[in-house]
Amino acid sequence: MAFLDDNRLLPAEPSQRIAAHELYDAVRALPLVCPHGHTDPQWFAEDAPFPDPAQLFVIPDHYVFRMLCSAGIDLSALGVPRVDGGRTETDSRKIWRLFADNYHLFRGTPSRLWLDHAFQDLFGIDERLSAANADAYFDQIADCLSRPEFRPRALYDRFGIEVISTTDSPLDDLRWHRQIRDEGWHGRVIPTYRPDALVDPEFEGFAGNVERFADLTGADTTSWPGYLEAHRIRRAAFKAMGATATDHGHPTALTADLPQAEAATLFDRVLSGKATAGETELFRAQMLTEMARMSLDDGLVMQLHAGSRRNHSPHVMARHGRDKGFDIPGRTDYVSALKPLLDAVGMEPGLTLILFTLDETAYGRELAPLAGAYPSLKLGPAWWFFDSYEGMLRYREMTTETAGFYNTAGFNDDTRAFCSIPARHDVARRADCTYLARLVTTGRLDLDEAHDLAGEMAAGLARRAYKL
Amino acid sequence: MAFLDDNRLLPAEPSQRIAAHELYDAVRALPLVCPHGHTDPQWFAEDAPFPDPAQLFVIPDHYVFRMLCSAGIDLSALGVPRVDGGRTETDSRKIWRLFADNYHLFRGTPSRLWLDHAFQDLFGIDERLSAANADAYFDQIADCLSRPEFRPRALYDRFGIEVISTTDSPLDDLRWHRQIRDEGWHGRVIPTYRPDALVDPEFEGFAGNVERFADLTGADTTSWPGYLEAHRIRRAAFKAMGATATDHGHPTALTADLPQAEAATLFDRVLSGKATAGETELFRAQMLTEMARMSLDDGLVMQLHAGSRRNHSPHVMARHGRDKGFDIPGRTDYVSALKPLLDAVGMEPGLTLILFTLDETAYGRELAPLAGAYPSLKLGPAWWFFDSYEGMLRYREMTTETAGFYNTAGFNDDTRAFCSIPARHDVARRADCTYLARLVTTGRLDLDEAHDLAGEMAAGLARRAYKL
Amino acid sequence: MAFLDDNRLLPAEPSQRIAAHELYDAVRALPLVCPHGHTDPQWFAEDAPFPDPAQLFVIPDHYVFRMLCSAGIDLSALGVPRVDGGRTETDSRKIWRLFADNYHLFRGTPSRLWLDHAFQDLFGIDERLSAANADAYFDQIADCLSRPEFRPRALYDRFGIEVISTTDSPLDDLRWHRQIRDEGWHGRVIPTYRPDALVDPEFEGFAGNVERFADLTGADTTSWPGYLEAHRIRRAAFKAMGATATDHGHPTALTADLPQAEAATLFDRVLSGKATAGETELFRAQMLTEMARMSLDDGLVMQLHAGSRRNHSPHVMARHGRDKGFDIPGRTDYVSALKPLLDAVGMEPGLTLILFTLDETAYGRELAPLAGAYPSLKLGPAWWFFDSYEGMLRYREMTTETAGFYNTAGFNDDTRAFCSIPARHDVARRADCTYLARLVTTGRLDLDEAHDLAGEMAAGLARRAYKL
Incomplete structure (x- = not known):
């Protein structure tokens, strides 16, 4: 587990x-x-209830989106709201996949420790986030969030x-x-x-x-x-x-x-x-x-x-x-x-x-x-x-x-x-x-x-x- | 070895x-x-071919000669070229001996690690440099440098x-x-x-x-x-x-x-x-x-x-x-x-x-x-x-x-x-x-x-x- | 011991x-x-002879009294002399007890290491200073100080x-x-x-x-x-x-x-x-x-x-x-x-x-x-x-x-x-x-x-x- x-x-x-x-x-x-x-x-x-995984873990967390930004990923593609009226990604699953694809960027950072801890202890996930399991992660977390105990x-x-x-x-x-x-x-x-x-x-x-x-x-x-x-x-x-x-x-x-x-x-x-x-x-x-x-x-x-x-x-x-x-x-x-x-x-x-x-x-x-x-x-x-x-x-x-x-x-x-x-x-x-x-x-x-x-x-x- | x-x-x-x-x-x-x-x-x-040991390891390396200088050894005695026309030591063996006499000054420094690594792996030497083996070192390195594989x-x-x-x-x-x-x-x-x-x-x-x-x-x-x-x-x-x-x-x-x-x-x-x-x-x-x-x-x-x-x-x-x-x-x-x-x-x-x-x-x-x-x-x-x-x-x-x-x-x-x-x-x-x-x-x-x-x-x- | x-x-x-x-x-x-x-x-x-324990260890040591001061203890209560003519504590045993009551403040500091070393090696004490043994400590040290070998x-x-x-x-x-x-x-x-x-x-x-x-x-x-x-x-x-x-x-x-x-x-x-x-x-x-x-x-x-x-x-x-x-x-x-x-x-x-x-x-x-x-x-x-x-x-x-x-x-x-x-x-x-x-x-x-x-x-x- x-x-x-x-x-x-x-x-x-x-x-x-x-x-x-x-x-x-x-x-x-x-x-x-x-x-x-x-x-x-x-x-x-x-x-x-809290909304979906991207809105919980990616969009509001400046530790997370700035690291992705430093690798050349546009903040708009991560759903970070615009104040200038420009377009920003709204598909939470798409944002989540982009995050999962780049999860290696967080190696050695406290964000990684905090995220893994929540994934395992709070959402009961038993393997490291990756491109391969991004959708399964998303579904599992989304399912939890719909329940009263979350x-x-x-x-x-x-x-x-x-x-x-x-x-x-x-x-x-x-x-x-x-x-x-x-x-x-x-x-x-x-x-x-x-x-x-x-x-x-x-x-x-x-x-x-x-x-x-x-x-x-x-x-x-x-x-x-x-x-x-x-x-x-x-x-x-x-x-x-x-x-x-x-x-x-x-x-x-x-x-x-x-x-x-x-x-x-x-x-x-x-x-x-x-x-x-x-x-x-x-x-x-x-x-x-x-x-x-x-x-x-x-x-x-x-x-x-x-x-x-x-x-x-x-x-x-x-x-x-x-x-x-x-x-x-x-x-x-x-x-x-x-x-x-x-x-x-x-x-x-x-x-x-x-x-x-x-x-x-x-x-x-x-x-x-x-x-x-x-x-x-x-x-x-x-x-x-x-x-x-x-x-x-x-x-x-x-x-x-x-x-x-x-x-x-x-x-x-x-x-x-x-x-x-x-x-x-x-x-x-x-x-x-x-x-x-x-x-x-x-x-x-x-x-x-x-x-x-x-x-x-x-x-x-x-x-x-x-x-x- | x-x-x-x-x-x-x-x-x-x-x-x-x-x-x-x-x-x-x-x-x-x-x-x-x-x-x-x-x-x-x-x-x-x-x-x-590279010239002799002193010209390879002492005279051009500012990590090496500044440490010797800090111990009161004149840069001219180490063969460091003068721009003011003053005299500088030209006898490479003499320079090498001065370096070897003071090799203890490099204890705990990266220069020591780099030098020992080259002495052992490149020139096949099997003991630490000292006043006692300075000449043997010099000869061994000089001999290597004369060969095509160096x-x-x-x-x-x-x-x-x-x-x-x-x-x-x-x-x-x-x-x-x-x-x-x-x-x-x-x-x-x-x-x-x-x-x-x-x-x-x-x-x-x-x-x-x-x-x-x-x-x-x-x-x-x-x-x-x-x-x-x-x-x-x-x-x-x-x-x-x-x-x-x-x-x-x-x-x-x-x-x-x-x-x-x-x-x-x-x-x-x-x-x-x-x-x-x-x-x-x-x-x-x-x-x-x-x-x-x-x-x-x-x-x-x-x-x-x-x-x-x-x-x-x-x-x-x-x-x-x-x-x-x-x-x-x-x-x-x-x-x-x-x-x-x-x-x-x-x-x-x-x-x-x-x-x-x-x-x-x-x-x-x-x-x-x-x-x-x-x-x-x-x-x-x-x-x-x-x-x-x-x-x-x-x-x-x-x-x-x-x-x-x-x-x-x-x-x-x-x-x-x-x-x-x-x-x-x-x-x-x-x-x-x-x-x-x-x-x-x-x-x-x-x-x-x-x-x-x-x-x-x-x-x-x-x-x-x-x-x- | x-x-x-x-x-x-x-x-x-x-x-x-x-x-x-x-x-x-x-x-x-x-x-x-x-x-x-x-x-x-x-x-x-x-x-x-050196005077009593408080005058030896507390009153003259700025490492000691500033730490006690940082915890809200008035320097005057520690016997630190006044230059403005104000009253300062003169009862060395009272000062010593105040110090002992607060000895936990020194956990992890060099003062603690220095003090314990002197208590043990110099004055032959075999337990950590605390409110409970403050008086025994005082007596032991005071007794030593009266002897020629101190x-x-x-x-x-x-x-x-x-x-x-x-x-x-x-x-x-x-x-x-x-x-x-x-x-x-x-x-x-x-x-x-x-x-x-x-x-x-x-x-x-x-x-x-x-x-x-x-x-x-x-x-x-x-x-x-x-x-x-x-x-x-x-x-x-x-x-x-x-x-x-x-x-x-x-x-x-x-x-x-x-x-x-x-x-x-x-x-x-x-x-x-x-x-x-x-x-x-x-x-x-x-x-x-x-x-x-x-x-x-x-x-x-x-x-x-x-x-x-x-x-x-x-x-x-x-x-x-x-x-x-x-x-x-x-x-x-x-x-x-x-x-x-x-x-x-x-x-x-x-x-x-x-x-x-x-x-x-x-x-x-x-x-x-x-x-x-x-x-x-x-x-x-x-x-x-x-x-x-x-x-x-x-x-x-x-x-x-x-x-x-x-x-x-x-x-x-x-x-x-x-x-x-x-x-x-x-x-x-x-x-x-x-x-x-x-x-x-x-x-x-x-x-x-x-x-x-x-x-x-x-x-x-x-x-x-x-x-x-």
């Missing part, structure tokens, strides 16, 4: 494999704590999810979250306050967004104090729907702490639409510090995802829009960039700021030393391109010796690919147990400590860091 | 060693595809070379390549179009070079269109001699895509010799995009070797000239630098641009994300200081999870040290099989896939990426 | 463990060569120290070094010339320091030539007390080589207190080249510790002062920064400049290529946050293939935590033997060579690099 190796991602060396397996066996079935991700709350509210709420239970956070705009009315609550379903689906649309003057429709923010909150968002008040009001509304965290996605980690009068003037500039690129960056920087101050007041945990240069290809942006696999990282500084925020509130043990990076060089040089000193800072898990076996091991190897384990925030699945969630947690648990087994077998940690830590890394650290 | 470990570079852990050995045994004897290097076509045209063409066959590219200036008349062709020898020795002398205004004699370019092509190289036309003409001439690729060695990866009128004005500036450092850099940047456009037309594969700060020591430059081991890498940005070129032609599947780096931090952060999205981009192999066992493993560990295997371009031996070519390919094959065996024994890849990939990494990927 | 694994830090794979153990057994008991550190010469001069000179002998360097200001009168000498004690405790207070215009009290420098040397330190002369005089005085080295801690590695007239003008500017930040940086840069020239004259080995952004938190600085765990590294360039100094004296085999970094990305990209070419350059060992098992292995993996072993300078314990010195050398010896065993078992090095290198890395390289 299985085509995956049950020992996958555990060390090859026998003594290490035994230690890793023992640790993994004790945590493999722990509940999934999912404090950061991009699933759609509507799924859980409506509990409608609907979102059933999968939530089957996956063993304890809590799952979505990522939401302050302008979102949270209707689906409310519906889930009002129905009394036992699943815990909570929002996360992600204010890009309102704190990034370069965000499409920024000025209009700030106006809608006023409508939604009753605050006068044409003034700096009113605008900040609107944030406080919406944050409180998110908290009321269960939110425990905010999330901030910025091109850099720059923060600022201007005197309030200067900040007010800057706000007027950006609202006027006449701000320079530097002022725009400065406004985002100031808002990180403002958000940190609000977090200190309302207790919401703050996440900073910095360093992605979004929409690198203007052609892909023009044809297919945002989030289409063409977001490329760049060098990211934290040590100078975060200083204004840290000078303001960094020594507050009541604040939790979780830092993420796409620049692995910052792990040992900047992030571990910062998190290993400031009480407010924690390190988020290996992110995006580094949410992978080697990426996770490098993360531990480069941060643990300086920051230890307890300044890290556990695992994030960080995905909109719902079916990949168990696979992603499983990869993390296996990688973490591999790392712990290496410490144990080289005399750097006792086995009882490793057991304790395996549980922390699988669930405990995330629960505590995110106050879940 | 052997002093090298036949299992060298394969994993120590038994299950991994077995898997790696099985993979390696299947590819160790595959033909050598050599799409980028610096051998001299005159060797193959004239087929004259002449360049015989070695080409003995090494199992399938094709070898040289690196040539557009001003080169390609006479040796023509002679090889005209004689009808079965070896395939092809040129590569490397236009530094004509696209880098800081290159010695730049203005004169542009004039000679006119003489050679009949184009009016005093005008921007004529200058571009001259490139097209010479590229066609290189193609006619078998070239499939161009190569570009720039201090940074900066590209530009100016309007043609601005580019023409910039060309006039640089030709006048009055260009600022910024204009010079901008001209090189513009030429990369022009070359990419020409590649789209004529199908030549484009290589970019960026990031070396050449001739770091002015003393060494003044005494011994260029390429004397004092080229030092620096931080290199790709994600912003390549954007103008990629905006122009990056989404064209008909273009192949192979990227090289001396800044390993770019692997995971910039190059793998770029190559894992843009259809035109491929990653060249680990280069120069990183053309080594650990360097190759880091390259795979940091790129595969994001870009997979099929966005990489196979191995380059990239050397003027002809006798090291089999050793270099062997190191790459062993390192790649070690990496694959790690994936197999940790359940990340099936064995049949690993066999397929081992062959691709040894020869197939290079053949296809370079259209050989 | 032992709670530490005797095989700790040696490879888990049996063939590698055997090789590593054999190498380690041959070097574990070699004398400790300690060419760079921060012990207090007064200890050895007066030979007074006084500084006895420990110097017990640890097998061959020589130990302290780090001293040019303004220090070296009275304790003189007392040690005059008494004729057999221990070798030598000073190191560390002129921050006199070469960094941002150092507290800079102008006054330059005045005191005149008093101490008789030179006219209001003029540039007199100021340089004062350095020469103090360097000679340090040499007379046994010094073999200088040390330079700068925020960047920037060097400069201005014409002497310009340097003189710059000196006047910085002395006037009106220098800009750029001039201040330039003065430090110029002084590195001046110091290199003096080293060429007087033979003192030069160390450059670059890249720490000191006192990142103004709150901690205001309450507790310097060196309190809030020094955070940043990106550090060497290839351009060192060029002026290297252009002046870099090719001199008579100069030794040992380079340290907190930016590991510089290892393979900049430092190994520089040290693998320039005769004057050597690489210092993995420093500070990277003075750890993984840090040491990365250091070897990223430098050896380019710079070999003989361009490295051996180990530094670099600590003021006297009791951790044997543990630190032991970690380095185990890590180096692990690295060597990897080379041996993968056919990259012969066993006899590995034995030779293990001895070099444990003691020989440091002795020669530092002229000890």
Whole structure:
């Protein structure tokens, strides 16, 4: 029945494999704590069946379609929607076959691990995807999806999810979250306050967004104090729907702490639409510090995802829009960039700021030393391109010796690919147990400590860091 | 007869060693595809014997003499030619003894692996080089070199070379390549179009070079269109001699895509010799995009070797000239630098641009994300200081999870040290099989896939990426 | 009696463990060569007993208290002295209990390895520290400290120290070094010339320091030539007390080589207190080249510790002062920064400049290529946050293939935590033997060579690099 190796991602060396397996066996079935991700709350509210295999695994997954694109396959042929009105493939079986024909491209990638895991464990398939079995795969998955036990709420239970956070705009009315609550379903689906649309003057429709923010909150968002008040009001509304965290996605980690009068003037500039690129960056920087101050007041945990240069290809942006696999990282500084925020509130043990990076060089040089000193800072898990076996091991190897384990925030699945969630947690648990087994077998940690830590890394650290 | 470990570079852990050995045994004897290097076509045209051991292994190898220099040995004492007219050692046996006395300096380096491999497999020596056996070594190698089976063409066959590219200036008349062709020898020795002398205004004699370019092509190289036309003409001439690729060695990866009128004005500036450092850099940047456009037309594969700060020591430059081991890498940005070129032609599947780096931090952060999205981009192999066992493993560990295997371009031996070519390919094959065996024994890849990939990494990927 | 694994830090794979153990057994008991550190010469001069466990292990160790601080524990509660007159805990047993309660925070860190080693080997404790045994630990250590065999000179002998360097200001009168000498004690405790207070215009009290420098040397330190002369005089005085080295801690590695007239003008500017930040940086840069020239004259080995952004938190600085765990590294360039100094004296085999970094990305990209070419350059060992098992292995993996072993300078314990010195050398010896065993078992090095290198890395390289 299985085509995956049950020992996958555990060390090859026998003594290490035994230690890793023992640790993994004790945590493999722990509940999934999912404090950061991009699933759609509507799924859980409506509990409608997922559509066909291509719409589940190919069309929405930027890891998948960008790799196919890199091999010269047009995104339109993969059904990726067009924003320019151009034609895109709609035959899901045809898209699936194209994907299957090129499945070798994913060798050695985490996508392959996530896909195979779902194919085997969720859909009961017992051989590797190929051109030859593409149709059989399609039929098998499509058949499953038509059954009630593959609907979102059933999968939530089957996956063993304890809590799952979505990522939401302050302008979102949270209707689906409310519906889930009002129905009394036992699943815990909570929002996360992600204010890009309102704190990034370069965000499409920024000025209009700030106006809608006023409508939604009753605050006068044409003034700096009113605008900040609107944030406080919406944050409180998110908290009321269960939110425990905010999330901030910025091109850099720059923060600022201007005197309030200067900040007010800057706000007027950006609202006027006449701000320079530097002022725009400065406004985002100031808002990180403002958000940190609000977090200190309302207790919401703050996440900073910095360093992605979004929409690198203007052609892909023009044809297919945002989030289409063409977001490329760049060098990211934290040590100078975060200083204004840290000078303001960094020594507050009541604040939790979780830092993420796409620049692995910052792990040992900047992030571990910062998190290993400031009480407010924690390190988020290996992110995006580094949410992978080697990426996770490098993360531990480069941060643990300086920051230890307890300044890290556990695992994030960080995905909109719902079916990949168990696979992603499983990869993390296996990688973490591999790392712990290496410490144990080289005399750097006792086995009882490793057991304790395996549980922390699988669930405990995330629960505590995110106050879940 | 052997002093090298036949299992060298394969994993120590038994299950991994077995898997790696099985993979390696299947590819160790595959033909050598050599799409980028610096051998001299005159060797193959004239087929004259190589001179003595010092002239073969010490005097021309910057890996070797820079390490000896770092220990305080004067380059002149090693026979490295002087450009300032100063005295340099000419007694090859004396140079060889100095090298042998200091052979311990190479412990743990790839030079040691390449040298030992050639000593044992090519010259039949069965003990490690030392002060004690320096003379015996010298005599044994000198004796071999006097025999016909050690002449360049015989070695080409003995090494199992399938094709070898040289690196040539557009001003080169390609006479040796023509002679090889005209004689009808079965070896395939092809040129590569490397236009530094004509696209880098800081290159010695730049203005004169542009004039000679006119003489050679009949184009009016005093005008921007004529200058571009001259490139097209010479590229066609290189193609006619078998070239499939161009190569570009720039201090940074900066590209530009100016309007043609601005580019023409910039060309006039640089030709006048009055260009600022910024204009010079901008001209090189513009030429990369022009070359990419020409590649789209004529199908030549484009290589970019960026990031070396050449001739770091002015003393060494003044005494011994260029390429004397004092080229030092620096931080290199790709994600912003390549954007103008990629905006122009990056989404064209008909273009192949192979990227090289001396800044390993770019692997995971910039190059793998770029190559894992843009259809035109491929990653060249680990280069120069990183053309080594650990360097190759880091390259795979940091790129595969994001870009997979099929966005990489196979191995380059990239050397003027002809006798090291089999050793270099062997190191790459062993390192790649070690990496694959790690994936197999940790359940990340099936064995049949690993066999397929081992062959691709040894020869197939290079053949296809370079259209050989 | 032992709670530490005797095989700790040696490879888990049996063939590698055997090789590593054999190498380690041959070097574990070699004398400790300690060419760079921060012990207090007064200890050895007066030979007074060390105070209680908290004052030995917690209060002075920034690795320890910053980790506790990162978990939200106030530095004052740990007894870290206040510079603002605020209250700080003085009950050592209470501090010790707080430390023991939180000992799990150190899992996976080098601090844990160093502490456990001292607890077991020095104080004869046979179980891991915990809340439960905190008092027993305290009593046991306190009891030991009251005995003569735990006084500084006895420990110097017990640890097998061959020589130990302290780090001293040019303004220090070296009275304790003189007392040690005059008494004729057999221990070798030598000073190191560390002129921050006199070469960094941002150092507290800079102008006054330059005045005191005149008093101490008789030179006219209001003029540039007199100021340089004062350095020469103090360097000679340090040499007379046994010094073999200088040390330079700068925020960047920037060097400069201005014409002497310009340097003189710059000196006047910085002395006037009106220098800009750029001039201040330039003065430090110029002084590195001046110091290199003096080293060429007087033979003192030069160390450059670059890249720490000191006192990142103004709150901690205001309450507790310097060196309190809030020094955070940043990106550090060497290839351009060192060029002026290297252009002046870099090719001199008579100069030794040992380079340290907190930016590991510089290892393979900049430092190994520089040290693998320039005769004057050597690489210092993995420093500070990277003075750890993984840090040491990365250091070897990223430098050896380019710079070999003989361009490295051996180990530094670099600590003021006297009791951790044997543990630190032991970690380095185990890590180096692990690295060597990897080379041996993968056919990259012969066993006899590995034995030779293990001895070099444990003691020989440091002795020669530092002229000890």
